[in-house]
Amino acid sequence: MTSVGSFIMNKATANRFTPYIFLLPAAVIMVLALLYPLGYMIYGSFRDWDPSQSLTESTFVGLKNYITLWNDPNFRESTLVTLKFAISVVTFEMIIGVGLALLLDRNLRGMSVLRTLFILPMMIAPVVVGLIWRYMYHPTLGVFNRGLKSVGLESVDWLGQHALLSVIIADIWQWTPFIFILALAALQSLPRSALEAARIDGATGWQQIIHIKLPLMMPVLIVTCLLRLIDAFKVLEVILVMTEGGPGLSTEIMALRISRTATEFRELGVAAAMSNYLLIMLLMLTVLMLVYNRYMEYRASRAMLAARGA
């Protein structure tokens, strides 16, 4: 009798608490290893903190770290480099990726092979990507300079004079396929009827692309673009291996500067404040993406209601 009672009890409580039990492990780990560290970092950014002391032993300095950074020309340079890198990388990748998708959206043999081989660059380790490109850019051994030399041209100091450009090219190689594949997926899920109608009305290829394909792909493209932009701020290993941020500060993106401030200069408080600046930038991008998503959902639901009403 009691066992039956407790069984029913268990089942009832199980039902009410089930979602929490399912969520519990994930919540514990994310609080412990993501949210708590983030809070710890914000707290630490107001302190004069070096790696040999624990945070409670360090002294409170208020906004000093933030102000120091704000006035630090090196930090500004590094912010500028980060923005230059992220914006140019995303622009080129979007143009090339979407362009290729529009060009190759047809029944071609070997497309599946192309897609498979195309995702290889983004699957292998960034460290390895940096390694390959550092070899290819090598002043005497690299394929680029050997190629130039064999046709009788001057060799180029890729990772010296044109470091930022070289790093951008490597990132374009690695990540254009991402845009290409998403854009292709978006293209192939477009309503065939709209394209058919345009063709019957005699729209040329360009007109179809500009007036029908691109507008219809836009929601996916914007999300893709924002995702890629967020990821571009995370790039670190490729640049670390290729140039170590140099020469000078020419390729020292913020992520790299944070890690150097923490490990070489041993100023954890400043590094934490820098992380916060980076985080604020990314937060704005993410909020932008969320707002855009909400707006699209709202528009879709209104369109559906209108269709139903009619």
Add this chain to the structure above:
Amino acid sequence: MTTDTQQRQHPGFYAIVVMLIIMAVGPIALMLINSFKLDVDIISGTTGLLFMPTIQNYETALCDILPYELEHLDYCALKFGGAFINSLIIALVSTVLTLIIGCMAAYALVRFKFMGRDTASATTLMVRMVPPAVLLVPVFGLWNNEFCIDKASWLGSLIRDNFGGRGDVCLAGTHSGIILIYIAMNLPFVIWILQSFIVQVPRQLEEAARMDGAGPFQVFFKVVLPLIKPGLAAAAIFTFRIAWNEYLLASALSDRDTKTVPILIVNNMSEFNVEWGVIMATGMLLAIPPIIFTLFASRQIITGMTAGAVKG
């Protein structure tokens, strides 16, 4: 699949496809070829395939776990084999745990209505954007100073007596420390991707199972999990990829015995005299597992990628 839908296309398009394939794979092929060359051959610039392939670079790289002595090497400086094993342990354990924890959470977020559900999903989405570099400072501090067991406590002294070492027992320098941060880093993405797969599982199936007397956990493990296998495969590959490839946090958290492969490669690259052949061989060894996954499961990877972005 029928051939008549596949109209004949201009040969120019095939030329473009072939060129793109060469551009995508070329650099990787270059690394593969160079990993079989001796440094002499790399530097002298014997172009193309005219060289004697040798596995000497791989032997040098793996010298600490090879069962036989190497003639060309009197001292095994590169402890690559150990790092390879560390990488394997860390990547596999964190992938399995992330998947289990992540799909339970995704299921709860999709299927149950409960207090704080919207907050939970919004938080998941927000922490997705946190870069590893931002986590570097706090994780370094916490793992070294706060997430520790006092050496005077019974558990701490037990560990110290059995494994040696000094000071408090801390997460930093252990496999578990690196695994913990990898799970946390990957969870938001895994939850995000799996949600879009779980939404597609028909509710009736779950209800039918519940009618037959299955509890919520049985429904989850016996009905839902088998149906979202493609999603699990995609999530597994992405998680493994990050855990296997990550450098920054691993380098901050590992000690001499828990170094992973990317750390070794970066350390060797920053030396003055880069031994290109050996470095390429280590790079190739690090790249092989992701390459194998890509070749065998490209469909799942592409589904995962598009599900992640298109569902936003």
